[in-house]
Amino acid sequence: MLYKTISKANFKVFINEVIAGNVTIAPKMTDKDSEGNPVYQFQQVYAFDEIALNYTKTYSSLKNFFLPFKESLSTFQFDKNEWKQKIEYSIHPRVIVGVRACDINGLLKLDNVLMKGKYPSPYYVARRTNTFLIGLDHEPMADCFCQSLNSDEALHGFDLFLTDIGDKYFMQINSSKAFNLFKNVQINDIETEDEEKYIAEKKRIASLFKTRVAITGLSNLMDIEFESDVWKKWGDKCLSCGTCAMVCPTCYCFTVTESIDVSLKFALKEKVLYSCNLVDFAEVAGGHNFRPEPATRLKYRFYHQHRGFVESYDEPKCVGCNRCGIACPAGINPIDVIHDLRMEDVK
Amino acid sequence: MEYLGIELKKPKVSFFDFTCCEGCQLQIANKEDTLVDFLSLVEVVNFREISSEKKDHYEIAFIEGAISRQDEIERLEKIRKQAKLVVALGTCACYGGVNSLKKRFSVEDVVNEVYGHNPVETLPVKSVKEVVAVDFEIPGCPISKAEFESIILHLVLGTEFRFKKYPVCVECKQNLNHCLLDEGKICLGPITRAGCNAVCINGKLPCYGCRGPAEENNWPSLKQILTEKGFSPEQIDEKTSFFNSLTEVTKNES
Amino acid sequence: MSYEIPRENIAAEPFMAGPPDFNRKSRLMQTDKVYECMITNIVELTDMEKLFHLKIMDPGESRLFTFRPGQFLMLELPGFGEIPISISGSSAIRERIGLCIRKAGKVTNMLHKARIGTKVGVRGPFGTHFPLERMVGHNILLIAGGLGLAPLRAPIYWVNEHRSEYADVAIMYGTKRPKDILFDYQFDMWGKIYNYDIHLIVEEPDENWKGRVGLITELFNEVDIDPHRTYAIVCGPPVMFKFVCNHLNQVGIPMDRMFVTLERRMHCGMGKCCRCMVGSTFTCVDGPVMDYWTVMNLKEAI
Numbered sequence: 021m022l023y024k025t026i027s028k029a030n031f032k033v034f035i036n037e038v039i040a041g042n043v044t045i046a047p048k049m050t051d052k053d054s055e056g057n058p059v060y061q062f063q064q065v066y067a068f069d070e071i072a073l074n075y076t077k078t079y080s081s082l083k084n085f086f087l088p089f090k091e092s093l094s095t096f097q098f099d100k101n102e103w104k105q106k107i108e109y110s111i112h113p114r115v116i117v118g119v120r121a122c123d124i125n126g127l128l129k130l131d132n133v134l135m136k137g138k139y140p141s142p143y144y145v146a147r148r149t150n151t152f153l154i155g156l157d158h159e160p161m162a163d164c165f166c167q168s169l170n171s172d173e174a175l176h177g178f179d180l181f182l183t184d185i186g187d188k189y190f191m192q193i194n195s196s197k198a199f200n201l202f203k204n205v206q207i208n209d210i211e212t213e214d215e216e217k218y219i220a221e222k223k224r225i226a227s228l229f230k231t232r233v234a235i236t237g238l239s240n241l242m243d244i245e246f247e248s249d250v251w252k253k254w255g256d257k258c259l260s261c262g263t264c265a266m267v268c269p270t271c272y273c274f275t276v277t278e279s280i281d282v283s284l285k286f287a288l289k290e291k292v293l294y295s296c297n298l299v300d301f302a303e304v305a306g307g308h309n310f311r312p313e314p315a316t317r318l319k320y321r322f323y324h325q326h327r328g329f330v331e332s333y334d335e336p337k338c339v340g341c342n343r344c345g346i347a348c349p350a351g352i353n354p355i356d357v358i359h360d361l362r363m364e365d366v367k
Numbered sequence: 368m369e370y371l372g373i374e375l376k377k378p379k380v381s382f383f384d385f386t387c388c389e390g391c392q393l394q395i396a397n398k399e400d401t402l403v404d405f406l407s408l409v410e411v412v413n414f415r416e417i418s419s420e421k422k423d424h425y426e427i428a429f430i431e432g433a434i435s436r437q438d439e440i441e442r443l444e445k446i447r448k449q450a451k452l453v454v455a456l457g458t459c460a461c462y463g464g465v466n467s468l469k470k471r472f473s474v475e476d477v478v479n480e481v482y483g484h485n486p487v488e489t490l491p492v493k494s495v496k497e498v499v500a501v502d503f504e505i506p507g508c509p510i511s512k513a514e515f516e517s518i519i520l521h522l523v524l525g526t527e528f529r530f531k532k533y534p535v536c537v538e539c540k541q542n543l544n545h546c547l548l549d550e551g552k553i554c555l556g557p558i559t560r561a562g563c564n565a566v567c568i569n570g571k572l573p574c575y576g577c578r579g580p581a582e583e584n585n586w587p588s589l590k591q592i593l594t595e596k597g598f599s600p601e602q603i604d605e606k607t608s609f610f611n612s613l614t615e616v617t618k619n620e621s
Numbered sequence: 622m623s624y625e626i627p628r629e630n631i632a633a634e635p636f637m638a639g640p641p642d643f644n645r646k647s648r649l650m651q652t653d654k655v656y657e658c659m660i661t662n663i664v665e666l667t668d669m670e671k672l673f674h675l676k677i678m679d680p681g682e683s684r685l686f687t688f689r690p691g692q693f694l695m696l697e698l699p700g701f702g703e704i705p706i707s708i709s710g711s712s713a714i715r716e717r718i719g720l721c722i723r724k725a726g727k728v729t730n731m732l733h734k735a736r737i738g739t740k741v742g743v744r745g746p747f748g749t750h751f752p753l754e755r756m757v758g759h760n761i762l763l764i765a766g767g768l769g770l771a772p773l774r775a776p777i778y779w780v781n782e783h784r785s786e787y788a789d790v791a792i793m794y795g796t797k798r799p800k801d802i803l804f805d806y807q808f809d810m811w812g813k814i815y816n817y818d819i820h821l822i823v824e825e826p827d828e829n830w831k832g833r834v835g836l837i838t839e840l841f842n843e844v845d846i847d848p849h850r851t852y853a854i855v856c857g858p859p860v861m862f863k864f865v866c867n868h869l870n871q872v873g874i875p876m877d878r879m880f881v882t883l884e885r886r887m888h889c890g891m892g893k894c895c896r897c898m899v900g901s902t903f904t905c906v907d908g909p910v911m912d913y914w915t916v917m918n919l920k921e922a923i
Contacts, residue, residue, distance in 0.1 A: 120568050
């Protein structure tokens with residue numbers, strides 16, 4: 021890791037030049053909610069000024085750039101009774117600007133499953149290695165609980181990471197690709213004053229967290245409270261609509277579907293991201309459903325987040341962004357559910 | 368025709384329209400890039416929008432539209448006798464659709480409002496299954512052409528087609544939409560069957576449930592959410608009864 | 622000025638060259654590439670089940686494909702879908718892969734219409750296997766209910782091929798009706814040549830049935846079990862293996878000497894899609910073969 025600073029004016033020049041040469045994705049305001057609050061999404065940008073660098077958090081995570089909601093796994097070309105399979109991992113390099121630490125940590129968790137797991141996914145590896153990530157520190161929202169999950173700081177998994185220290189950014193350069201980009205833009209060595217400002221800013225950000233979720237022992241609690249009434253309470257509210265998993269930065273489960281073209285000349289095998297809350301998630305051939313009730317499916321989602329994933333990778337799957345809590349139409353959020361589970365104060 | 372060494376059928380199909388806008392037939396006819404391939408899969412015997420040819424020998428009858436006159440009932444019964452398979456096509460045929468709004472008024476008022484001094488004979492609106500036995504239903508206002516083609520392919524290949532069991536929200540969030548419930552609108556996506564690619568919500572229009580209920584549809588919870596957001600029972604009922612497609616879900620709770 | 626980020630071409634990586642080797646986990650490879658196979662034989666077992674013989678067409682890929690009894694593969698019927706099927710043949714025979722398939726869904730219904738010569742695809746093998754090396758020198762109790770005999774056939778072939786290494790072997794097999802009995806044409810061979818003690822039972826007999834009637838657990842009355850020298854392999858629906866394993870537990874067989882296979886609907890076979898997760902465990906990677914102690918301690922397994 022190299023530590024440098026860049027002036028905000030130069031950063032703008034730099035980003036505009038990045039935009040000119042690459043598909044660049046950044047947070048943009050896309051909607052307003054009923055109270056007039058802006059809603060942000062990661063979208064392609066064409067100029068620095070389109071980027072909402074001071075965004076709160078995007079409504080959906082950026083996982084769909086790495087795990088598209090729909091992705092072709094292969095195509096089959098038919099010629100009478102003969103067929104050939106075709107697979108492609110072609111992906112153009114792209115840049116994502118303004119990624120929060122929690123989202124980078126979300127990607128690191130996906131890396132564990134899809135790059136370092138038992139069968140690394142070439143589809144994911146192609147997307148991940150061709151994405152240039154520029155991270156950006158920010159003040160937490162009132163509902164952010166990434167600090168409780170150790171996700172409020174990204175140690176790796178990005179190319180550049182910036183912290184606002186007044187009129188310049190304190191910059192962590194974490195790849196040779198990133199270093200090469202600065203050949204024509206002036207960046208400066210760290211001075212004592214920059215260091216002090218950086219430490220102060222980090223401290224200030226860390227002190228701003230208002231929401232805490234107690235994680236200690238949660239993994240065992242998931243087992244112990246498997247039959248708890250808490251699941252029924254929240255399950256009754258659950259619409260089984262899958263919204264939580266779609267906006268989640270780390271939910272990666274999927275379904276594989278195949279469809280034949282009307283010409284009968286080729287077929288497409290697609291991976292479609294799914295949700296464990298959907299009614300037929302655990303259905304098997306013949307129609308038996310291992311999780312027919314909304315409550316058991318909702319429970320399973322938490323169980324995977326805080327027990328199953330921990331068993332495999334020694335850390336929870338959740339990064340504490342509360343996107344699921346914001347997007348859930350029924351107002352179910354992990355903060356309340358985990359709190360309920362710990363207290364057992366079901367009304 | 369063969370596929371992977373498996374013999375394919377080439378069914379004779381007919382399309383018939385009843386009380387409707389014929390928009391579902393138009394969906395089938397107006398996607399030119401796949402129309403030729405589609406027409407080679409089946410033998411079209413009757414299809415008013417693309418051919419003037421008419422014959423009485425067909426195996427599958429697609430019925431578009433709701434049933435709202437006595438002569439329609441008689442025509443439909445004749446079709447049922449002829450066809451091996453009767454398929455209700457579109458929300459009107461499956462549930463009554465927009466035509467069901469007529470239920471909110473008396474038949475006399477409706478005739479008076481629409482036809483004034485030249486009254487015509489009309490009946491309360493019925494779905495196809497309320498008149499004759501239906502073998503398969505393809506909902507949607509209009510139907511999704513992609514889904515329809517997939518259903519025909521399944522038919523030709525002799526394999527079972529399954530609708531998506533989950534609600535519209537999945538496709539909506541996959542299209543990176545912001546939840547319209549959060550924007551102060553009544554959206555029935557959470558209880559409506561997916562398969563439309565959330566086309567209305569992509570255009571910022573809330574879901575009215577034209578595709579009927581999803582397999583798991585927690586109406587009591589959605590109703591409570593809407594009530595807590597300040598919507599009155601009348602406002603809610605106006606949306607849920609729009610297509611008459613969610614009645615089985617919304618009227619069930621006591 | 623503009624900066625262009627250089628492209629990393631995954632397709633140029635060495636893994637692209639060779640066929641995927643699913644026995645070597647954690648190596649980057651073309652995880653979704655299928656081995657092209659020809660259906661070389663179809664045996665009608667019952668109204669619902671057929672035995673398919675597949676041959677991997679490429680000799681190089683055929684050499685690469687080795688499996689252990691208990692493992693499954695993903696069977697691809699292009700355009701219809703891919704399904705997990707446990708391998709139901711001998712792991713020693715390289716020329717054919719045996720799959721016993723019940724008509725249950727879209728893919729299997731289509732497969733039942735397929736003819737000899739139809740080309741299909743397979744990926745795999747995936748999952749855990751029965752620890753037959755550990756069972757050497759011991760008695761083996763093979764217990765199957767219904768379609769559960771299909772995955773048991775692979776360990777049966779293994780034991781046949783290494784018969785002298787094992788002590789007493791008994792098969793207990795129960796089905797609903799006599800006409801549901803699978804592979805009845807092999808029972809004589811297993812009994813006479815390989816000296817298996819074979820016990821059958823049905824729940825609903827027809828007029829021609831002369832054997833035992835009742836649930837599979839009733840067969841325990843006629844089989845002597847030495848709990849200190851016996852390993853059990855149990856395949857069948859969860860209710861069945863729960864009752865069977867509870868009985869074996871009472872007899873005194875340690876739970877980590879009973880092995881069951883779990884059935885879930887895998888979509889990937891590689892611990893990614895989460896569809897086959899049972900509690901915190903992936904059936905496709907940590908299973909499908911598990912010892913009963915592990916299964917007992919899994920949430921929602923039974």
